[in-house]
Amino acid sequence: MTHTAKGPVHGPVKLADRSMTSRRQFLQTSAAFGAAGMAGLGVTRARAQSRVEISFASAAFFGKESFGDLCDTFNESQDRIFVRFIELPPPSSSTEVFQGLVQQLARADGTPDVFSQDVIWIAGFAEAGWALPLGEYFPDTKDYFSGTVAACTYNNQLTALPWFMDSGMLYYRRDILEKMGAEVPTTWDQMATLAAAAQGAGDAEFGYLWQGKQAEVLVCDAVEIITSNNGAILAADGKSALVNQPEAVAAIQFLYDTIATTKISPQNVLSWDEEPSRMPFTAGRGTFMRNWSYVYPIAQDPAASDVVDKVGVAPLPAFDGGKSAACLGGYQLGINANSKYREAAVEFLTWLSSAEVQQRIALNFGLAPTRANLFDDATIKAEQPFMASLQSVFTGATARPITPKYSEVSLALQSGISKAFVSGNVQAEMDALATEINRIVA
Ligand code: GLC
Numbered sequence: 476m477t478h479t480a481k482g483p484v485h486g487p488v489k490l491a492d493r494s495m496t497s498r499r500q501f502l503q504t505s506a507a508f509g510a511a512g513m514a515g516l517g518v519t520r521a522r523a524q525s526r527v528e529i530s531f532a533s534a535a536f537f538g539k540e541s542f543g544d545l546c547d548t549f550n551e552s553q554d555r556i557f558v559r560f561i562e563l564p565p566p567s568s569s570t571e572v573f574q575g576l577v578q579q580l581a582r583a584d585g586t587p588d589v590f591s592q593d594v595i596w597i598a599g600f601a602e603a604g605w606a607l608p609l610g611e612y613f614p615d616t617k618d619y620f621s622g623t624v625a626a627c628t629y630n631n632q633l634t635a636l637p638w639f640m641d642s643g644m645l646y647y648r649r650d651i652l653e654k655m656g657a658e659v660p661t662t663w664d665q666m667a668t669l670a671a672a673a674q675g676a677g678d679a680e681f682g683y684l685w686q687g688k689q690a691e692v693l694v695c696d697a698v699e700i701i702t703s704n705n706g707a708i709l710a711a712d713g714k715s716a717l718v719n720q721p722e723a724v725a726a727i728q729f730l731y732d733t734i735a736t737t738k739i740s741p742q743n744v745l746s747w748d749e750e751p752s753r754m755p756f757t758a759g760r761g762t763f764m765r766n767w768s769y770v771y772p773i774a775q776d777p778a779a780s781d782v783v784d785k786v787g788v789a790p791l792p793a794f795d796g797g798k799s800a801a802c803l804g805g806y807q808l809g810i811n812a813n814s815k816y817r818e819a820a821v822e823f824l825t826w827l828s829s830a831e832v833q834q835r836i837a838l839n840f841g842l843a844p845t846r847a848n849l850f851d852d853a854t855i856k857a858e859q860p861f862m863a864s865l866q867s868v869f870t871g872a873t874a875r876p877i878t879p880k881y882s883e884v885s886l887a888l889q890s891g892i893s894k895a896f897v898s899g900n901v902q903a904e905m906d907a908l909a910t911e912i913n914r915i916v917a
Contacts, residue, residue: 682739
């Protein structure tokens, strides 16, 4: 099975792909069990009625399989618990997935019992009392990177269980850089110069592909470029906005200029989130791209990519005097505080967060483990070599503002930065945005 051919995996989901994957899994399982297996599956279904049924809601990540397939494996592995998978929109619709989950959790009826949460929702869910404190059930977190444990902790309580990490990175066309005799750029100016040169030489239509859509991913792109100029969204105490300070304004100005001045990016980036920016890159139409790690296995899949073995991955560039920065992303696990089936939920989470499942997610989805020793896993090293080489990018990634008001801050950022891209009045729009953020966090 390949990825969903050249279609979206992080963007809008084709439901047919999901059912095809399940069907394949079903056939494989049946084959493995032989004729008795078919009967066995019938038994499983009958037995499901006497099982404790819990629900698991998650954004629909897709790779070589789906999270529904993980649930199928769990359901097949024992006969006491049955997990019903509730598939939410893809992670690129982070804001919409959040709003849907908020509506469900606010009903306080125990559904879903278990959920995955974008790292940015953890504080808000904990503050609302919707996420069960997990310290009692998972006292030992020493196998996880300390940064992800910190991201899962709110008010000194573990309210989420580390699952997988995401971080922004620079994809580049190794063959184009080699042809130019160029090194991988470490500054934004170097990147822009090389991108323009490759466009001029006709090597790639687009110089730099990024995500300018008014969506959560725009906040991620902004956090990275602002941090790489020694700027920040909020001051360290979380109480005042820094988005209108010179470092942040120059960083947003750079992104605006990629479209308006240097023209290394097409106007279309303003409507692109992850997949629309990924597709031209793996079709061989771009020299550089900022994206998450899920792209790597797609770029290496001949069924989905025209640039197999031509793509390199590196830390994102920085401004002169600044340091490369990656935005911390990824989804962590949570139990609904109102779940009536805590024990079953804990058992499912124990399995879902295990080394075995994290390895499967790394291999089949290109999402990095939160268990530190998996970065030395031989299979992961062989199939996803970028994970080990960029380990410090993952572990050193910059968090988006950690506040229970995050969703409001994010919406303000999405709208304010979009306005700057449309009007080109970057300073004025960042001033207005700072006023708005200050009002929210006051
Ligand atoms: C990725 C990240 C997530 C982020 C989202 C934005 O899924 O893991 O943290 O919010 O992209 O689109």
